[in-house]
Each structure stands twice: as C-alpha cells, then as structure tokens.
Amino acid sequence: AQKVTQAQTEISVVEKEDVTLDCVYETRDTTYYLFWYKQPPSGELVFLIRRNSFDEQNEISGRYSWNFQKSTSSFNFTITASQVVDSAVYFCALSPGMEYGNKLVFGAGTILRVKS
Amino acid sequence: NAGVTQTPKFRVLKTGQSMTLLCAQDMNHEYMYWYRQDPGMGLRLIHYSVGEGTTAKGEVPDGYNVSRLKKQNFLLGLESAAPSQTSVYFCASSYPGIDTEAFFGQGTRLTVV
Numbered sequence: 001a002q003k004v005t006q007a008q009t010e011i012s013v014v015e016k017e018d019v020t021l022d023c024v025y026e027t028r029d030t031t032y033y034l035f036w037y038k039q040p041p042s043g044e045l046v047f048l049i050r051r052n053s054f055d056e057q058n059e060i061s062g063r064y065s066w067n068f069q070k071s072t073s074s075f076n077f078t079i080t081a082s083q084v085v086d087s088a089v090y091f092c093a094l095s096p097g098m099e100y101g102n103k104l105v106f107g108a109g110t111i112l113r114v115k116s
Numbered sequence: 117n118a119g120v121t122q123t124p125k126f127r128v129l130k131t132g133q134s135m136t137l138l139c140a141q142d143m144n145h146e147y148m149y150w151y152r153q154d155p156g157m158g159l160r161l162i163h164y165s166v167g168e169g170t171t172a173k174g175e176v177p178d179g180y181n182v183s184r185l186k187k188q189n190f191l192l193g194l195e196s197a198a199p200s201q202t203s204v205y206f207c208a209s210s211y212p213g214i215d216t217e218a219f220f221g222q223g224t225r226l227t228v229v
Contacts, residue, residue: 004158006158009156031214032214033214033215035217037220042222043204043222043223044220044221044222044223045159045206045208045220047217047218047219050215050217052215091158091159095214095215096214097214099214100166100172101147101164101166101172102147102210102212102213102214102216102218103149103161103164103174104149104159104161104218106151106158106159106160107158108156108157108158109158
C-alpha cells in the first residue's frame with residue numbers, strides 16, 4: 001500500500017524562526033518520486049520540489065531545504081528564517097513507480113502559520 | 117497562459133441536485149485528474165484520465181462520473197448530490213511519467229445542503 005504521513009497538523013512560529021515539516025512515506029516500489037506542494041491562502045497548489053528514490057542528495061534552494069533519507073522513509077522540508085508569506089498548507093506527495101497513471105498519493109498536509 | 121482552469125469556483129447545491137464541474141487545460145497534457153480536499157485528509161483522487169476518451173477510478177469514485185471527450189477538457193459530474201460531497205474539488209493535469217509535476221486548478225468549493 002502507498003501511504004504518506006504528515007504527523008504535524010499545524011505549526012505556529014514567529015517570523016525568522018526556522019521550521020521543519022515532517023513527511024514519512026510507505027511504498028513497496030523501488031522506483032518512486034516524492035514531491036512537496038504549497039497551498040497558500042489563495043487556494044491553488046504550487047509545486048515546490050521533486051526527488052527520485054535513487055537520489056538522496058539533500059537540496060537547498062534559497063531559504064528552503066529538503067532532507068531525503070531512504071533508510072527512514074522520510075522527506076522533510078525546512079524553511080530557514082521563516083516569513084509571513086510562508087504561511088500556507090504544505091503537502092508531501094508520493095508518485096509510486098508501478099502505479100498506472102502517475103497518481104499522486106498525498107499526505108494530510110501541515111498548516112504553517114508564521115506570525116510577525 | 118491560463119494553465120488549468122476550473123469552472124465554477126463556488127457552488128451551492130441542494131441534496132439530490134446534479135451538476136458538472138468543468139476543467140480545461142491548455143498545456144497539451146495527456147493526463148488529467150480530479151481530487152477532492154477535505155480537512156485533515158489531504159487530497160484524495162476521485163477519477164483520472166490518461167488520454168482522450170479514457171477514464172479510470174481513483175480512491176474515492178462513488179457518486180461521481182467523468183468524461184474526457186476532448187484532450188483539453190475533463191468533466192466531473194455529480195448525478196445526485198449528497199452532503200458528504202461537500203468539499204473543495206481540484207483538477208490537475210500532467211505529462212506522462214512519474215517524475216512530472218502536476219499542475220492544479222484553483223479549486224471549486226462545493227457545498228451540498
């Protein structure tokens with residue numbers, strides 16, 4: 001079975017704090033992709049990053065960084081020096097390799113509130 | 117470039133009424149999807165299509181039907197709306213390949229009373 005768990009329902013931080021959003025996934029596939037999407041208050045989902053199952057190199061993009069650890073089936077997302085504009089719902093998603101149709105399996109989402 | 121456009125953006129239905137949600141994409145994507153978003157449950161796949169004239173069931177297909185008569189359009193129908201179908205509905209599209217990101221519409225907020 002394919003499953004994505006985001007255990008943190010809601011996180012509140014003060015601006016400039018660092019925050020890490022956790023994502024744990026389950027799949028029997030050896031080839032798969034993991035994604036993070038952001039849903040700002042306006043409602044649309046915006047793609048942030050993808051990572052394939054063979055690439056455990058962590059990535060940094062500006063204030064964002066991602067930590068992929070296959071041994072613990074985790075794909076965590078860190079925002080450094082958070083800003084009010086980072087307030088959104090963040091979704092982790094899994095694209096299993098053996099699933100017909102590229103169907104994404106989403107976690108429940110983490111609501112991030114950044115207060116000024 | 118409009119991307120993925122959903123119509124309507126808001127709708128209130130009475131129990132038992134029917135309606136169709138329209139999704140249009142201008143990126144020439146082969147794959148299209150309908151998801152519903154409910155609090156605490158993330159996005160769940162209702163139906164999807166891998167090409168014109170094809171459709172398939174997702175995780176929560178009951179109470180919904182879909183059609184993909186044209187490559188750029190994907191319609192989601194509710195034949196007899198129920199309060200349990202109150203949700204935010206998202207359409208998405210993508211190229212084939214597990215590495216491709218999906219592009220989402222802005223969502224349709226549907227309330228069934």
